[in-house]
Amino acid sequence: MDFSGKTNDSTPQSGNTARLFVLKEQSIKTVFFFTAAFAVIVVSFILLFLFRDGYPIFADVGVANFLLGPVWAPGAAEPLYGIWPLIVGTLLVTLGAMIFSVPLSLGCAIYISELASPRVKAVLKPAVELLAGIPSVVYGFFGLIVLTDFIRVTFDVPSG
Template structure:
């Protein structure tokens, strides 16, 4: 008995240590990121960074305005979510509620395999296949546009949205569905009035995680969006080259002099990305709690 209690305490201690280490690592990352990012504002006013319309870090009069990068990330992410969310949720509903069990058994591993494809492979596919297609279809000067990036990020976000949404829909108690059918509801009515609302907590988490995947992606958008640091219009900006925050960090960090304003500006951009991701997670957690409470 004592030996069993000792083992349980050891396991609890190990789990507590791992959890504490995770928190400490996160705090160290925050300290490292924000420390170098804040040094930018010793020489550059915060208003010039937050409201600046131009990103010219290597010119004589260097300008570090984040707005072109922020709106570039925003329009690409928004397009990706508009593309992937309806398709992902519809696919999850089909796999969970409508597909033949044998068909579902084939589809689920295929979707999970898509999640493991390296981002550079998606980027290469987009550069070789999608970029020429967009250029020819819309008669553009170049196919490396925000629209191309949105489609590619939407495809990359689909496995996350489909897998988590399908798990949430499959977890809905069968008694809810059977009760709806017993009251005379059709299969479709049961799906969109009972099953989907009951699984809304998991579906919303899937959407937010897909959004996080899209806004944090680097290699694919760097290859297919054109990397032009201008503020895009909407919706016309979908057909123009843009540059995202992640692509800017990846393109410029390797050649920037360490300790320069440009160096610190890239850390400031990374800090903004960190804050955005943190806010997305807070919103996702809030939505999960809200709809879980309603369902319970």
């Protein structure tokens, strides 16, 4: 992209057109600068509030007890903030999801690319691409809504 004030056929633009172009470009740069500065300020305030409100916990508990503590009970009479069970639970859920999804997705990809007829491929490929375009948060919310009630009723627990 050439911003030198010349058109593609190398004929110079008139003075007014070039000045208008430069003015528009400067205006857009200014808008982008202030938008980026505003985003940096907002993120800075978020970090400031997180550090301000989170520091007392680290001062009382310590980083090692926070990361490796075996109990998460922030509402207890004497609060405990160990996130080790949360980390392990996250890793186990991730491992379980991968055990289920990797073979399924590889099988689907191999079938579509190597075995499916052109007619089946024409239907499955856009369907898979559409599913891939949906954010994982949407699938998680759907799972939360559907599976929570299923688990609560099936296993007779007070919450899913």
